[in-house]
Amino acid sequence: MTHYTGLINNYRSRLPIADGVEAIELGEGQTPLIKLRNIPSKLGIDAEIYVKFEGLNITGSFKDRGMTMAVTAAVADGAKAIICASTGNTSAAAAAYAARAGIKAFVLIPEGKIAMGKLAQAMIHGCEIIQIEGNFDDGMRLVKEVAEHAPVTIVNSINPYRLQGQKTAAFEVVDELGDAPDYHCLPVGNAGNISGYWLGYSEYAGTSAEDSFVINHFKEMEYDRSAKGTKTPTMVGYQAAGAAPFAHGEMVDNPETVATAIRIGHPQSWDLAHAVEKESGGWFDALSDEEILAAQKLLAQSEGVFCEPASATSLAGALRDLKNGRIPQGSRIVCTLTGNGLKDPDTAMAQCSDTPITTVPATLDAVKAAIIG
Numbered sequence: 001m002t003h004y005t006g007l008i009n010n011y012r013s014r015l016p017i018a019d020g021v022e023a024i025e026l027g028e029g030q031t032p033l034i035k036l037r038n039i040p041s042k043l044g045i046d047a048e049i050y051v052k053f054e055g056l057n058i059t060g061s062f063k064d065r066g067m068t069m070a071v072t073a074a075v076a077d078g079a080k081a082i083i084c085a086s087t088g089n090t091s092a093a094a095a096a097y098a099a100r101a102g103i104k105a106f107v108l109i110p111e112g113k114i115a116m117g118k119l120a121q122a123m124i125h126g127c128e129i130i131q132i133e134g135n136f137d138d139g140m141r142l143v144k145e146v147a148e149h150a151p152v153t154i155v156n157s158i159n160p161y162r163l164q165g166q167k168t169a170a171f172e173v174v175d176e177l178g179d180a181p182d183y184h185c186l187p188v189g190n191a192g193n194i195s196g197y198w199l200g201y202s203e204y205a206g207t208s209a210e211d212s213f214v215i216n217h218f219k220e221m222e223y224d225r226s227a228k229g230t231k232t233p234t235m236v237g238y239q240a241a242g243a244a245p246f247a248h249g250e251m252v253d254n255p256e257t258v259a260t261a262i263r264i265g266h267p268q269s270w271d272l273a274h275a276v277e278k279e280s281g282g283w284f285d286a287l288s289d290e291e292i293l294a295a296q297k298l299l300a301q302s303e304g305v306f307c308e309p310a311s312a313t314s315l316a317g318a319l320r321d322l323k324n325g326r327i328p329q330g331s332r333i334v335c336t337l338t339g340n341g342l343k344d345p346d347t348a349m350a351q352c353s354d355t356p357i358t359t360v361p362a363t364l365d366a367v368k369a370a371i372i373g
């Protein structure tokens with residue numbers, strides 16, 4: 001029997017979930033690692049670039065990896081309700097896994113600033129949606145305050161089980177490629193995901209808690225950390241220019257970007273992310289909305305992969321740093337595409353407003369004329 005039942009069952013010994021605990025799972029994980037075949041030559045780049053397409057998780061984003069862990073642990077602990085603030089994807093995942101577990105979910109979202117697909121997900125899964133007249137950072141502050149007064153478990157990435165689940169994406173990359181890549185590039189909002197990947201890579205590499213702030217951060221949790229003898233990559237985090245606290249070195253009070261998933265000015269994993277930068281020898285940088293959207297379109301039109309705007313930030317950054325030499329030619333690079341393009345049809349349509357759609361009568365002649373001209 002090879003029925004795949006999600007990342008907890010796949011990597012259970014390396015996760016802080018005991019053997020007897022039933023996983024609340026939806027078959028998440030095992031997402032495709034797609035090697036780019038057209039973009040490098042088109043841009044005159046000599047590099048082996050893979051995209052890890054997390055948009056193929058069950059709710060269409062990488063959040064499912066952390067959410068299966070957070071909800072499994074919460075249910076095992078007797079929780080009856082979970083809560084999160086979200087730019088959209090966390091709320092979709094929380095709503096789905098709460099439905100699966102048969103518990104309640106409350107989600108705080110910024111009014112008018114979440115992509116349509118994500119709002120539809122939160123609604124159809126039947127969670128309690130609270131729109132905040134403010135941004136993600138306001139929602140996060142309120143979630144922390146309200147959780148002190150109500151019997152709800154926070155499932156944002158400050159919940160340590162979240163990053164434990166997200167580290168499995170790094171395991172999958174290494175298990176598939178045979179070793180870590182030279183560079184791993186990610187879009188960064190709260191910086192939970194980049195920290196989760198670094199945790200996974202560092203555990204496989206056998207890094208000790210004394211040598212890593214990130215490993216040390218999780219030292220209370222019990223699970224198998226045995227080395228696989230692999231290397232670690234250089235981690236590179238890319239942000240949207242209007243919401244780039246890491247790239248600018250300070251918190252941003254009024255973040256703005258077309259990539260609403262990463263419209264975050266006060267990231268929650270500030271210290272972890274700086275440890276990742278230092279321990280991996282990596283860096284943070286920012287890209288304009290135009291650069292992000294151009295990369296989204298390039299990927300869709302040159303490779304057939306449709307990711308959401310925030311996700312394209314990783315590829316936009318990697319391509320820019322390959323062209324300017326910060327990432328050397330000949331490198332092996334993995335870019336995480338965090339979410340599915342179908343989440344945000346409005347932004348995709350707006351990008352294609354000059355794409356002609358020909359309307360013709362339903363006759364052979366008319367269709368022939370439209371094709372042949």
Ligand code: AN7
Pocket residue numbers: 061085086087088089090091157187188189190191192193194261262308310311338339
């Ligand atoms: C597509 O859903 O924070 O750096 O509330 O949805 O781990 O925060 C989403 C984040 C990148 C940034 N790409 O990841 C939320 C939320 C997509 C995302 C990120 C998010 P982190």
